[in-house]
Amino acid sequence: MNQNNRIFDDLGRLMNEAAGLADGVRREVETVVKSQAQRLVVDMELVKREEFDALRELVQVQGDEIAALRAELAALKTEPPKAS
Incomplete structure (x- = not known):
């Protein structure tokens, strides 16, 4: 029974780390998109x-x-x- 709990704990930890990694990637993509949009606006001389x-x-x-x-x-x- 203890072995099953450890497997579920490890699985939960991996899922939390994956969610954190996905959130980091999402923030990085948002930063890149915002930067490109700002550059585009500046280049267009709006x-x-x-x-x-x-x-x-x-x-x-x-x-x-x-x-x-x-x-x-x-x-x-x-x-x-x-x-x-």
Whole structure:
């Protein structure tokens, strides 16, 4: 009976070690994947969301100004010339 307990103890210890090893491998793979993803993002020269939103707002304001200037220019073109 004592021999059976020892076999089960050894088997349990081996399973615990295998689980620990698998967890270590999982963490190592996660680290490598995160590192590769960060390198990919840096290589792609992506912009941050805040920078993108600021630029989009600036473009919108400039688009509105351009539309107003075009309307003003069209109005000036349609005015009859003033006599001096």
